[in-house]
Amino acid sequence: MQEKPAQRPGGDGGQRSERRPTMADVAARAGVSRALVSLVFRNAPGASEQTRERVFQVAEEIGYRPDSAARLLASSRTKVLGVTITLRHPFHAEIVERIYPVAEELGYEILLSAVAPTHSEHRAIDALLDHRCEGVILLAEVDEHYLTTVGKKVPAVAVSTRATGAGVDLVHSAEAKGVRQALDHLITLGHKKIVHIDGGDGAGSTERRRAYRAAMRKHNLAECARVIPGDHTEQAGVRGAELMLSEGELPTAVLASNDRCALGLLDALRRAGVRVPDDASVVGYDDSHVATLSYIDLTTVHQDVEGIAQRAVRAVVERIEEPGSDPREFVLEPSLVVRGTTAPPRSV
Amino acid sequence: MQEKPAQRPGGDGGQRSERRPTMADVAARAGVSRALVSLVFRNAPGASEQTRERVFQVAEEIGYRPDSAARLLASSRTKVLGVTITLRHPFHAEIVERIYPVAEELGYEILLSAVAPTHSEHRAIDALLDHRCEGVILLAEVDEHYLTTVGKKVPAVAVSTRATGAGVDLVHSAEAKGVRQALDHLITLGHKKIVHIDGGDGAGSTERRRAYRAAMRKHNLAECARVIPGDHTEQAGVRGAELMLSEGELPTAVLASNDRCALGLLDALRRAGVRVPDDASVVGYDDSHVATLSYIDLTTVHQDVEGIAQRAVRAVVERIEEPGSDPREFVLEPSLVVRGTTAPPRSV
């Protein structure tokens, strides 16, 4: 790596302003008390419209911004919500995008903490707690034991988990219903040999697997049912495809554990000369951003991201603002989105 | 959506502990002064090994954790670094994953703030500043004007930008070198008709576009040079492919703006029956996670993610710990990773 000096900034030469202005500075310059400034910034009654404007104007002039840390320390209320995410999971990104506006509407700020290889769920959550979040929304998976512990310290809501024993609010899709819709669609098209590549122990996988088996049974296709172990990554799709291809006879349709898995599957099939949907149909799960892309055009089970975000935020906020109620479970309706990767099987 | 009561947690019934323990609680229980506890937790000298252990033990017993907000308020040093990210950009996720361990090693904590449709760069940065970050690492793009403003308030480093006038540290790849390597590779294979789908005004695009033109000229292929306008999304790749296909005669090789663009391109080409790399070669840029997947196996320009993360963190930290030096620009070496999407052209 090479290092070279960059151009000097013009004008003031990049001098860091010596000290961040505080309320006292604003108060002094506006000729009022510190308390009055506090009042104004909290939007509390008790200041004349005139003074209010004056304070805001002075604040603007000297570049004052209230210090979250201090505010946070002084008030019991911090109005901060913590959110844990798994960076690699696009689904989490989409939920977070929807969380921001809802939180803002309710007057809460969002603090993010990522789960990464060197940054465990525990550390991510602890970081949030240390910053005095009033509540947490857990997108990243957590073991039930720790979830219980967290739930005792602070209002928490876990997304896409079924840890009903942890005593925290739960938000998730009706997985079984989604799977059922997907299978009904495929079976209506005439498919019988429908394989499921599952998501291992990932979020919602158990429910989806179970629902797959139940639906196949219901349609008297129990003997055609087959679950190939996988996970929620593209690799799982590729491995699933390779396994099926090596066995010579392909199923006419595959229900993937999620969209990422479906993508891997799609690509591996196409590489092998299998045309989708002509030779085989593929259904994903999540309806994540990529599924909607024209070149992928994946038939998939849509998760109500907007609803999940809404419910998650509202649940924590409600619990923060009036604690004591029993833990609740919010179940959102999934819906099948039929796109270009499903069609009737050949022989029909 | 349907709501149902979840199971009540066992034992203590999910009672929120009334008050979070403080230093004073630890001090009282351990029979020492508050200051001593502070000492111990800051790992400062001046406490006997015996007392130190005792304090830690008591803290553990009553579940004490130092309060970041208070600590942050009291000390001039907060040891917190802010990072802005664009949620949709996997490349950012990969950098953040590498940032955590480096920051930890240097004793800093990381606070994340996302740029989303309803959460602008400005708001993301402001949120970080309000939480008293000592420095910020900006992965999400910012206009030079605001970058300058931020740089005056706090040590900042911008990743993949060339805003040399903003007076902040800059970290980026030697884009030109990466492009040159890619083109050298293609030309050595025998390609002449090499098209570039560019990244519009996205990070690094101008440099890549310029380098592409320069390299074509150097190899006396200026008359074959062609830039198709695009951006950093899969869509750009698809549109580029459609455009080229509609014109009847395909180039023998395409340099995409980044991996996402290459992916769109790849898929659109394959759909149209164009075999890669037999009928056309494709090169991406970033070497992001997906490129390495076996079913994509994309030849691409590797960006030194580890190096970028390392330099970015070290740069802010150095500037925090000894301010006053001139803004620097760190340039990291890219390297071409040859995988399965490039081969000699047909006619050779």
Next chain:
DNA sequence: ACTGGGTACTAGAGCGCGCTAGTAGAGCGC
């Protein structure tokens, strides 16, 4: 015995804010 210099610890003043309790003054009825 008196200093000197450690080590182990403590007192107490902030950090920037929120918030309760209070005051000063204006307006009003009697």
Next chain:
DNA sequence: GCGCTCTACTAGCGCGCTCTAGTACCCAGT
């Protein structure tokens, strides 16, 4: 004149921590 209420503002404590300037004590050395 008096009390009363209402608006517009202020004093000052405390949130949980850091950090400077101490104090108390012990063990040399003279």
